[in-house]
Amino acid sequence: MFISTENEQISMVLDKGPEPLKSSPMESTLESSDGLPPVPDLPDSPPLPLICTDVNVVPEQQKNELEQSIINLEGEIVELRLKKRRLDEKRREALNKILDIKGCIRVFCRVRSFLVTGRRVIHEPVLTELEKVVVRSGGSKKEFGFDKVFNQAASQEDVFVEVEPILRSALDGHNVCVLAYGQTGTGKTFTMDGTSDQPGIVPRALEELFRQATLDNSSSVSFSMSMLEVYLGSVRDLLAPKPVFKAYDAATRCNLNIQTDAKGTVEIEGLTEVQIPDFTKARWWYNKGRRVRSTSWTNVNEASSRSHCLMRITIFRHGDGLEAKTEVSKLWMVDLGGSERVLKTGATGQTLDEGRAINLSLSALADVIAALRRKRGHVPYRNSKLTQILRDSLGDGSKVLMLVHASPCEEDVGETICSLSFAKRARGIESKRELSEDLKKRREIRMAELEEDMREAEVECQNVRNQIKEVESLLSEKKKLFSATCQSLEDEEKSFVSPKENLKEAAETPKASKNVTKRSVSNSVPRFMTSTVASRQRKNAAEKEISIRARSLITGSRSSAQFSCSQSLSFLDIRFKAMIRCSNKKPRYGETNTPVTESPKGNVGLYSKTTSMPRNKVVTYSDPNLKVTLSRHRRRMSDFV
Template structure:
């Protein structure tokens, strides 16, 4: 037995795992990188589609949550706005639906040195002294001579909010000629009056409410000599203009709403446009010179702002309300003004309509079943803005001069009748204190509701922005995938689609043509030109006849006869045309179907392809379909 003396190193199998590692093919590969550690194979696998679906689901949930949050915020906003409206309406009801203010005109610069003044002014009272007698007249508020336009508008502003809330509102300026009625309503550039400030406030308040949208329109009219004149009507060069402008009828529907047929109504989208239309109507108003005023208004000027409210709770039909701003003509004694002729008639008409207005207010005070609205055009127009559920504000203007004491007394008496329509008896001091306390509480509630609405509006704007961003992200990231899922295209389906390579002259134009028929069966360029040319030749005459007939229908009969010769000449020249020239003129108008995008410019310019048959025949159904398209 032969025994080797050399030491034999026989590795143990799987000793410390090194033998298997050394004997592995990777370990013996000379190209392998021994320095880089081998990557471990993960035990779990992550599907990319699962991650994408999860992100898509989270984004959808985020969008749904934002939509629900916006709905909830809008519901809270409507609830707070309803509380604000109720508080404001209660405040106006406590103060009176018919409120009467008084404004004393200041002395002119030349008359400031007068020491004796027949009237004295308190916060809510005017005392008139004349001939040893003393009369007191109470008002809701009295504006002294040094009051500003801002002070007057501060009392007007609450009923502007009421007009936007859905109540009819009427603001009237009453008083003797020359006491500043027009100044209070219109003002001047440096100190605007009620009307410009109201227009500005309407647009400011409507922009704050995001839950309701508003549209406004303006109309202007004057009651002149017992008739209604449209101040915004256009001025065509017609003799019937004056008659048609004054022929406006007043109608009342079953709900008591007053409408004036033929009255011009212009939509106003901003304050600048509204101011322009108002000044346009004001310039047409009737004025005249009298002994009392150089530019005395000889009519009642009425400005109407129609307010249309659109909201989710209102449905598709808008809610319409009216805001009247009335500059009444001056109540005056005819002997004092020295009016004669037409000016005398104008003064009488003004006094009659003012008397009718007083009768209406007296009837409302006594709550009679019959109110004499029809005694004057003025009261007929303002019928739905003087009665129940309406807010009326009257500013009575008085003169501080001693020679005007009689007119001042009459104006204050008229105001007393108007106030009696709401407060039949004077309140005690205790009742006045309780009323003031209740008004303060309601004003606090209204202010709290307004602040809550402002905060909710800010939150809604932020949520709307986030919602729009998430929707944009969803459309950008997942909408293309949804389109591919809706119309899946796999290589196995082998859709026969051919992409026509454009020529050099047609770079940028690509057309996808589906090969529903073999290529050798499709029409050639020459055949398509022949077909199009033949169709143009056949249908050119009906089109020309139809165009001439249409033009003759749009003119009068006497004018259409003058075109007969031209029409006949057109037919003669169309019959004498050469077919080759016809092809040249039509070549620029050829439009090919969806299966080709080749233009005639591709063909050599020196060659003109003419049809082999000058009168090709088409199937009858084809011609009927083409002719029906022309009819």
């Protein structure tokens, strides 16, 4: 029976039980090159079907096919990346338009919950609606509009959901600034940092950034982090190495220089910038910076932040093969110092100075935002360190999100009104309250359309990303297969020794073969494993015997070729193979082969196909019947050996 395994590209002939097999007629007419008689023709045997595959041509053809499919797959990847880029641009555009409609400076309000103080809450002066806060004080009522209001029951998750789109904008290449503003003790630090069980915006944002970055496999995104505080009008590096801090005291606080280049890009001289390869590392650096931040006890908050704490994430978006340039954007997350009436906090001495400095810089921030809102030519960035640092992230093309915090308590009403008025100024003409109902409606419809476009582009983009992943993995498989095929061809070229040469080698004098053995062995094994004179003689004797027996096998005189148990003849022995090949008149590399046959009595026939297989070719059989037959075949061979 002939079985051709498609994958391995080999043909094998297996015995047909007791029925005698006949070698091919063509084979019987061929004369052995070394003068050995040809294998006798068996006239009674039925002619066998012949399936021959030239193993020497197949790898070459396979190599060419693989090469072509690699080229095709690479082309497919390029096209998919282009498509992904177009979809990404579509999504970015839609998001940008949404943010523009919503306003480049968005203002949210969060009203803190009542703290457990033991005091009974008699009157609640602050009422919240979806986009409105109403404050009642001394018989009067004041209303403040916002883009979004978070009431006392709002969770950290609720807040983050609204902040997330602006993070996407930062990843898309815009400079973004998220600011927490409000009176001391209203929950700015709680919103930004949170606690271990209720993480705030910063840890969530870091996690989200890394999540988004891993989604996009075609362009690589990397992040670096810096942290600083603006304390008493000077800039202090929160991630600086320790020795700097040891020498650090009130008089010699680090005062880093702020530089602005011709393009308006801000750089802070000497500010530590650390690479953050993953979320864990980012969190570690962030906690390190937080621990260094200046806080002190006040009447209002026992761990009151006495400075503005700024964290900068620099986003580097390295383009794929098609777009080599790197886009850089900044995401600032700022926990501003508490706006407070210094007398109320009971501050004296240095704490009083800290309060004044905070208020001064907050006022400068309010001026900058007001100037931007009015689109004035001159924006007073230089009035404070805070506004100098944020210069390139507050102006044109940037997105600003201000979270104003308010206290729900009666005794804080005055401060609450101050904070909400600040927010109102910041919102300015962006406020929807100034728009007519009709215009508001049209804007909402447009935003809904854009949001739909964005979602569609996102889903499509994800599909394309998945497709790219699939094609890339297929490509890598093909490449592996290709290099294996090349290697196999190379090995075949190297290992191919013509039958004549083999026979010649086998018949050579012990001296000559000794040299060959010595050379090859000494190159590959340790010295103690090299052959001795006695072992070489034994080997030569065995080789001669192999040669004689193989000849007798070929001529059918099996009885005269009994192998002793102590001598082993490898089925793959190159000389043995060469002789068999020769006796079959096996054509040379690249020519058509003679099929394998096995003699009816279970003894050896010819196996020319297997002998010419590339050495590293792994043959597998998926057909269980074939496995059984092959193992029987192998057993016979070992019986013979």
